[in-house]
Amino acid sequence: MTETRLEITELGHRGDGIALTEHGPVYVAGGLPGEVVAARIQNGRAIKPEFTQKSPDRIDPVCKHYAACGGCSVQHLAEEHYLAWKRTLVEKALKDRGIETHVSETIAATDGGRRRAVFTATRAGRSVLLGYHEKSSHKLVDVSECPVLDPAITGALKGLKSLAADLVPKKGELRITVLSTTSGLDVAFDKADKAYERKIPSLSQKTVELGLARLTINGEVLLEVRPPLLDMGGAGLLPPPGGFTQATLTAEDTLSKLVLDGVGKTRTVADLFSGVGTFALRLARQSNVHAVEGDAAAIASLDRALRKPQGLKKVTFEKRDLFRRPLVRDELEPFGAVVFDPPRAGAQAQAEMLAKSKVKTIVAVSCNPATLARDLRILIDGGYALHSVTPVDQFRFSPHIEAVAVLKRE
Known part of the structure; x- marks a missing residue:
């Protein structure tokens, strides 16, 4: 198998460099745009690439395990370009669904490290x-x-x-x-x-x-x-063992602020895929909240938190599988705003119901740009206007990116 000279032109969504050839794209692990490598090609991937030209945006990785560990993929990319790449991941996902909109610059939310x-x-x-x-x-x-x-x-x-x-x-x-x-x-x-x-x-x-x-x-x-x-915005909560939480406290605070700003002064809010109440407990400082979550342990944690005086407005909750039983139009009518933060699979069924509703404001939080774009397309086709999209980076050096989108029915 002979070596081939490859010129890397872009950074893929998983953090690999991509070189375009007459036989299709070739993925180069650890490669950056503007770099040139010599490598054997096998199944569309560069094998043991030798870098003959390196990018000025390349930096030294900060971890001694980086060469082997699969936890991080882009420690070698300078911060400014790294955050711009994360923004690009969201932009590309939206364009794939025909959504042309301004995407804000990525907010770095990794201070203090992953908790x-x-x-x-x-x-x-x-x-x-x-x-x-x-x-x-x-x-x-x-x-x-x-x-x-x-x-x-x-x-x-x-x-x-x-x-x-x-x-x-x-x-x-x-x-x-x-x-x-x-x-x-x-x-x-x-x-x-x-x-x-x-x-x-x-x-x-x-x-x-x-x-x-x-x-x-x-x-x-x-x-x-x-x-x-x-500490959920001043409300104490005992999480279930091994349960889901936002990876960093800075990201949790950042996402929560974007959610609160998006909801505004709405009196009644539905928090769907609410988890342990990350947003619900903060929203309840200013609004009546109905939290819906499919995981029994998460709902139990929220229930325990609400049994103690927290200085909150009315909070109700229910255990419900929103993938199989999304809130329908009549159930959505009491709410002036809806927040949803689903797993990576997204909230297609719920988005379809929201698209038929009269809810004035929707705030979508997502850890997967592809499913977020799909759900936003459904809502836009249903008459909602996309007001903002903000990427939030809480998984430093990884290809993962959060995003918060705010939509309003005009």
Whole structure:
């Protein structure tokens, strides 16, 4: 197989450089626009590329694990161009759906590092590895640092590996979700060895020695030293073990401000795909809110939070699968504004119902530009005007990007 000279012209949506050839695009891992590489080509990818011309926008990665770890893909791109690329991801997704609109500059929301991390642990002979998978591989990178994380999590890596050594199964992998809260780390192990019960005394002792707030194993709370609380705009909330939260506190505050600004002074708001109430608890400072979520554990956390005086307006909630049973037109009529923040699959069924409604303001939050564009297309075709689209970066060095869109029925 002969080497080919490739000129990279753009950065793909997964962070690979793209070189256009007569046989189609070739993807170059770690490549940047303006760079020239020599490489063998296999299945549309450059194999062991040698860079003969490098971009002035290239910088040194900040993590020693970068070359192998699959957690980050664009540590080598200068900040200004990195944020511009994230904005481009949103612009391209919208254009693919025929939506021509101004997209605001990307807001960097990664200060303080990610407060939530999901690690994998496995056995390697007599040792235990804890970290992330390599790029396009099942092989695990044993990490000793991770610059994108909250320092509290990074500082606990050695202790987490010690806990994992008591829980990792003989075959297969152990999943560890770590959340940094106001009262310490909340750690949840999943797929742990079922024989962990006989190790409960030592596991409890390690939990205390490590200063963890809560330890959960296979869905069972083994020890809660302190309630692992989150501050939701002044409202305290106890999240479910291993549950979803926004990755960084800065991003949560940024997204919430965009949502609140988009809703304005509306008296009644529906918060759909509400999760634990990230937006609902903040919206309730100024509006009556109805929160709808399909995950029972998330709804239970919101319920517990509302049982304590929080100085909020009226908040109601219901458990409901919005993919199968979206709110229909008559159910939407009482609300002056609707906020929705679905998983990556988007909110197609709900968007179709909203397009038929008379709701004046819709604020769409999304972690997937492609499904966001699809849902916005439905709403625009239903008579809504797109007022703003703002990208928010909370997954530093990754190809993931959040966006908040505000629509109004004129």
